Amino acid sequence: MGPIGENELFFLLQGLKWTVLLAIIGFIGGGVFGILIALVRTSKHQFARLASSGYIALFQGTPLLMQLFVVYYGVALLGIDVNAWVAVAIAFTLHASAFLGEIWRGSIEAVPKGQTEAANALGLHYVSRMRDVILPQALKISMPATIGFLVQLIKGTSLAAIVGFIELTRAGQIISNQTYRPLLVFGIVGIIYLMICWPLSHVGSGLEKRMAKAAR
Amino acid sequence: MGYTFDFGAVIDRAPELFWGSLGTLGLAFAGMLLALVIGVLGVAVRTSKVAWVRAPVIAFVEVVRNTPFLVQIFFIYFALPLMGIRLNPTITAIIALGINGGAYAIEIIRGGVESIGKGQIEAGFALGLHKADVFRLIILKPALRAIFPSLTSQFVMLTLTTSVCTSIAAYELTSAAQRIESDTFRSFEVYFTVTAIYLVISSLMMGIFALISRSYFNYPTR
Amino acid sequence: MEGAVLNSPNDQSTLISLDKVEKWYGSFHALKNINLSVRKGEKIVLCGPSGSGKSTLIRCINALELIQDGKIVVEGQLLDGTTKAVDAIRREVGMVFQNFNLFPHMTVLQNCALAPMRGRGASRADAEKLARKYLERVRILDQAEKYPAQLSGGQQQRVAIARALCMEPKVMLFDEPTSALDPEMVKEVLDTMIGLARDGMTMICVTHEMGFARQVADRVIFMASGEIIEEAEPETFFKNPKHDRTKAFLGEILAHH
Amino acid sequence: MEGAVLNSPNDQSTLISLDKVEKWYGSFHALKNINLSVRKGEKIVLCGPSGSGKSTLIRCINALELIQDGKIVVEGQLLDGTTKAVDAIRREVGMVFQNFNLFPHMTVLQNCALAPMRGRGASRADAEKLARKYLERVRILDQAEKYPAQLSGGQQQRVAIARALCMEPKVMLFDEPTSALDPEMVKEVLDTMIGLARDGMTMICVTHEMGFARQVADRVIFMASGEIIEEAEPETFFKNPKHDRTKAFLGEILAHH
Amino acid sequence: ASVEEIKSKGTLVVGIQGDNAPWGFVNSSGKQDGFDADVATLFAKELGVKVQFQPLAVANRIPALTTGKVDILFATMAMTQERAKSIQYSKPYAANTISLYAAKADAVKSPTDVAAWEIGVPKSSSQDKAVTDAVGSTATIRRFDDDAATIQALISGQVKAVGGNQFYGQRLDAASSGTYERKIDFLTTYNGVGTRLGEKDWNETVNAFLDKIKGSGELAAITKKWMAIDLPTFPESIPNIPFTVK
Ligand SMILES: Nc1ncnc2c1ncn2[C@@H]1O[C@H](COP(=O)(O)OP(=O)(O)OP(=O)(O)O)[C@@H](O)[C@H]1O
Ligand SMILES: Nc1ncnc2c1ncn2[C@@H]1O[C@H](COP(=O)(O)OP(=O)(O)OP(=O)(O)O)[C@@H](O)[C@H]1O
Numbered sequence A: 001m002g003p004i005g006e007n008e009l010f011f012l013l014q015g016l017k018w019t020v021l022l023a024i025i026g027f028i029g030g031g032v033f034g035i036l037i038a039l040v041r042t043s044k045h046q047f048a049r050l051a052s053s054g055y056i057a058l059f060q061g062t063p064l065l066m067q068l069f070v071v072y073y074g075v076a077l078l079g080i081d082v083n084a085w086v087a088v089a090i091a092f093t094l095h096a097s098a099f100l101g102e103i104w105r106g107s108i109e110a111v112p113k114g115q116t117e118a119a120n121a122l123g124l125h126y127v128s129r130m131r132d133v134i135l136p137q138a139l140k141i142s143m144p145a146t147i148g149f150l151v152q153l154i155k156g157t158s159l160a161a162i163v164g165f166i167e168l169t170r171a172g173q174i175i176s177n178q179t180y181r182p183l184l185v186f187g188i189v190g191i192i193y194l195m196i197c198w199p200l201s202h203v204g205s206g207l208e209k210r211m212a213k214a215a216r
Numbered sequence B: 001m002g003y004t005f006d007f008g009a010v011i012d013r014a015p016e017l018f019w020g021s022l023g024t025l026g027l028a029f030a031g032m033l034l035a036l037v038i039g040v041l042g043v044a045v046r047t048s049k050v051a052w053v054r055a056p057v058i059a060f061v062e063v064v065r066n067t068p069f070l071v072q073i074f075f076i077y078f079a080l081p082l083m084g085i086r087l088n089p090t091i092t093a094i095i096a097l098g099i100n101g102g103a104y105a106i107e108i109i110r111g112g113v114e115s116i117g118k119g120q121i122e123a124g125f126a127l128g129l130h131k132a133d134v135f136r137l138i139i140l141k142p143a144l145r146a147i148f149p150s151l152t153s154q155f156v157m158l159t160l161t162t163s164v165c166t167s168i169a170a171y172e173l174t175s176a177a178q179r180i181e182s183d184t185f186r187s188f189e190v191y192f193t194v195t196a197i198y199l200v201i202s203s204l205m206m207g208i209f210a211l212i213s214r215s216y217f218n219y220p221t222r
Numbered sequence C, D: 001m002e003g004a005v006l007n008s009p010n011d012q013s014t015l016i017s018l019d020k021v022e023k024w025y026g027s028f029h030a031l032k033n034i035n036l037s038v039r040k041g042e043k044i045v046l047c048g049p050s051g052s053g054k055s056t057l058i059r060c061i062n063a064l065e066l067i068q069d070g071k072i073v074v075e076g077q078l079l080d081g082t083t084k085a086v087d088a089i090r091r092e093v094g095m096v097f098q099n100f101n102l103f104p105h106m107t108v109l110q111n112c113a114l115a116p117m118r119g120r121g122a123s124r125a126d127a128e129k130l131a132r133k134y135l136e137r138v139r140i141l142d143q144a145e146k147y148p149a150q151l152s153g154g155q156q157q158r159v160a161i162a163r164a165l166c167m168e169p170k171v172m173l174f175d176e177p178t179s180a181l182d183p184e185m186v187k188e189v190l191d192t193m194i195g196l197a198r199d200g201m202t203m204i205c206v207t208h209e210m211g212f213a214r215q216v217a218d219r220v221i222f223m224a225s226g227e228i229i230e231e232a233e234p235e236t237f238f239k240n241p242k243h244d245r246t247k248a249f250l251g252e253i254l255a256h257h
Numbered sequence E: 001a002s003v004e005e006i007k008s009k010g011t012l013v014v015g016i017q018g019d020n021a022p023w024g025f026v027n028s029s030g031k032q033d034g035f036d037a038d039v040a041t042l043f044a045k046e047l048g049v050k051v052q053f054q055p056l057a058v059a060n061r062i063p064a065l066t067t068g069k070v071d072i073l074f075a076t077m078a079m080t081q082e083r084a085k086s087i088q089y090s091k092p093y094a095a096n097t098i099s100l101y102a103a104k105a106d107a108v109k110s111p112t113d114v115a116a117w118e119i120g121v122p123k124s125s126s127q128d129k130a131v132t133d134a135v136g137s138t139a140t141i142r143r144f145d146d147d148a149a150t151i152q153a154l155i156s157g158q159v160k161a162v163g164g165n166q167f168y169g170q171r172l173d174a175a176s177s178g179t180y181e182r183k184i185d186f187l188t189t190y191n192g193v194g195t196r197l198g199e200k201d202w203n204e205t206v207n208a209f210l211d212k213i214k215g216s217g218e219l220a221a222i223t224k225k226w227m228a229i230d231l232p233t234f235p236e237s238i239p240n241i242p243f244t245v246k
């Protein structure tokens, strides 16, 4: 039963470092593949649509913890040793791309058909149609949902504890079990999360305001 | 590695998994309903023109979205009793899920509301409708349609989040699984089985939402 | 007798008045010193070049735009952004938008039945009966069960007109109500509007249908660059326009037809 | 000389051909046995009552609607939903939508510069120069930095026209391009279109501006209920309509004006 | 990997608990510490290799061993028949007494007195098993993630009693001095070192090592250091839990 002092706070900050790194991996992997999933999911090809909706159902529908577990331990059962970083990168990318893909798919479909038609009538090819016309409008609709998910992803990095990362939540648990002050420790952990997630919300509403300039 | 799978032990405990699944479904549906109510009411207030009306909702959203669910559920379960409010694990779990899901739902739905053309709102006012009617009859449905996949995703996430409720000893699938695992030590078998059950539950959820979407949002758009 | 009703409304009270109204969009001066007063039963035609502020003006009358200076009074109520009665006023003022603004998630019938049900508390059956009546008037009853996205441009415009008529308002604001219609349909819709005018409805109509202006209007108002340039009875307006800008504009209309 | 260019295009090759085209929206039969062939440089005016299928027809030519039966060939390419070259064809076919479909997140200038930059790979500077040229032609260059939501109805329509012209296409499809304009502006826009016609552009134009039809069209096509009822040179069309439906329709136009 | 392979590799990967003070936990300077850590360090010294700790959660201790992520478990593994089917236990090297703790004000003499109570335990722990066996049919068992949450549940009044081990008394006293006391002792369990089934070399090496430190007094010293108690007496055998590979 100990007090919460400098040492403990420093330990939490060490955890924070991992949290941030893991979140960055998730953002990048999820963002890149999420866009791909969203585009495939809204494509003309029936098979591609079906495959991508299966992908989304699978990786949205199973707990991230299980995905991590399967990638790290399950693959090891097959005799392939997976490095913890690789496991985390794969699992987070699968998870985040499924969610972001579905969020963006929805907002792409929410852009009025007339916009696609106008882009088509201008003879724009697929890439330009998406990049210049559809995605900017879709992004605006999806912004609150996207920020919401990224914030959840930051917090979801705590699950990486199962493959041995002592990130923020795990560090909090450890300290809680040493000091027997779960409320205080998790209160501090909560505040640290608040401090790293808040800027993200802030960036989100800033982007929203910029895009609102062109509101109809 | 010479690991041989043996699902016998897991199959023996099928009834527990079944009741655990029902617990998860119950928590998920109740939490979702509460989240939807909070989301819709919250967004009505959140999109108000008056700053001091918006402020509490914004604060609620920021605090709840940016702190871990575990912290929230711990707070309700362990800290509220110190202030004289004692709730049992199931009620605690539902409230925590509802509040957490509600905060995300408010923001998601707001995205939809803001995608509605100004002309729609003006037309509603021009017909002499009250603010509340304009929101309820004119904005809400197209707004929900615009963000429905995001909302579905959030609710699938909420369904999976029910597993955290095991930490305050609420009865659901993960706690059943953990018990089976600690009794049998068939970790892989238990995890695979539970993952499959979660997949079934969330596919069910996605299916229900797809059905709602298909019957409720089936109007054509330009 | 009809002519008498048409040209001298029996009630002389002022229903709408605008007094030194100024409207800015950011740094763009959209309405400049607008003074206008409309008596009960009066019909006004508003015309002028594209971008001259016609839509802005009628939107202000329905409190859809905030003004920066001046006063607008509708039915004795000052519109100043805090008016509690604004919903009640709007219930008496029907409006047909230039771009229709139909509700995409409601069928044509639901679009039209909405205001009677929610605004006046009519039963669904009564509201739908009323809706059918006005849909029939604009010859589009056969499309009652379709959604707006399934209609042609002209059909949408007629639904927008029917929807506003279903409010059975005291005042109607029309923003180019026949722009998307073919000549046959233009005639039918104008005939409907003439009928309304005969029944004593107050009307402000943005249009370039000069036949309609001649036949129905008590006054024609010509706007340019946010200002009211000229205001006169149709006869005088068409025969002896005072202002050069008006002359040029009318020259176009006459040459064109 | 101008008249010669106008009435007998020097190239006789067929640019667009529709053969027994049938289009259904669900159970609604929108286009019935449409046969039409347009030579290079030809100008066609399409008219007919509201809901008769005019917009649907020109949308089919740009492959924006799938047809259920028949064949559409544009520039030698069969449009059957699998055509690879459809983007390339669309790059040669400009279109002005009845409801404009401007891109709300881009300024007027960006709306117009997009196609030249992305379709033809022009540099930004060149594309903007082109955009300014056509914006000037429709008298709206002063609004270049505004967003569509900040424009009046007529201004939006002119931007839509400028945007299509910036593609400098071989064929233009106009869907009621002057519906939201005042008479002065109508004249200016029609003059612009006459200029394009003189330069040999192929055009299909949905319009009820009969002056324009008389002055420019090689053929006038009259549609009703999804069918082509009558098809003739303007002179014949206006003076000796064959079909009763056409006569009734034209009667309205003439009485009306 | 065999013992010989580890010796030539020079590093022993030990699976250990990361958050179960004082058994095994990562201290706030980020170092693995605790009773198990000390014993494992001695073991590595015995083999002449470096020790590398892999902190594990309760749930993934056995998978980490069976998939070869760790070489051996010094992970507070209470010896049970079921677990003995998945891993090979060594001879016991630590003991754990499980008791019921409740407020002094509540009179409890025998398990029948707690019928209809809500009782908290850390899930999947030995306390869980012991309390469930003893009163699971009459009382409501609430299973929490860890000791900290279990103790907090008692302090918050969410449960009336908790099933705890020998450390709970001092922790409850620190939280609320003089309010709670030990009521009933259920049983004592023993911890063993875990190795993979059938790997005779590991089992024999560990048993020999344990005998040695029991004899030399090193284990007693470590026990005193972390638990403030004398070395318990260990049973020679436990039914259905073999200490050696046949
Ligand atoms: N939100 C806005 N921001 C900036 N300028 C605007 C905005 N809305 C309208 N304007 C400008 O105000 C002027 C008047 O617009 P208004 O819509 O009233 O014109 P109008 O007379 O109805 O024209 P039209 O006949 O083309 O519909 C136009 O020049 C337009 O560009
Ligand atoms: N998506 C749809 N589903 C069902 N019916 C439709 C759909 N789109 C159009 N229609 C119907 O097809 C017919 C032809 O429509 P179209 O838009 O081509 O008419 P139009 O000749 O352009 O009329 P207008 O002059 O009013 O614009 C109309 O009766 C319309 O109701």
Ligand SMILES: [Mg+2]
Pocket: C054, C055, C056, C098, C175, D152, D153, D154
């Ligand atoms: Mg206007």
Ligand SMILES: [Mg+2]
Pocket: C152, C153, C154, D054, D055, D056, D098, D175
């Ligand atoms: Mg049309």
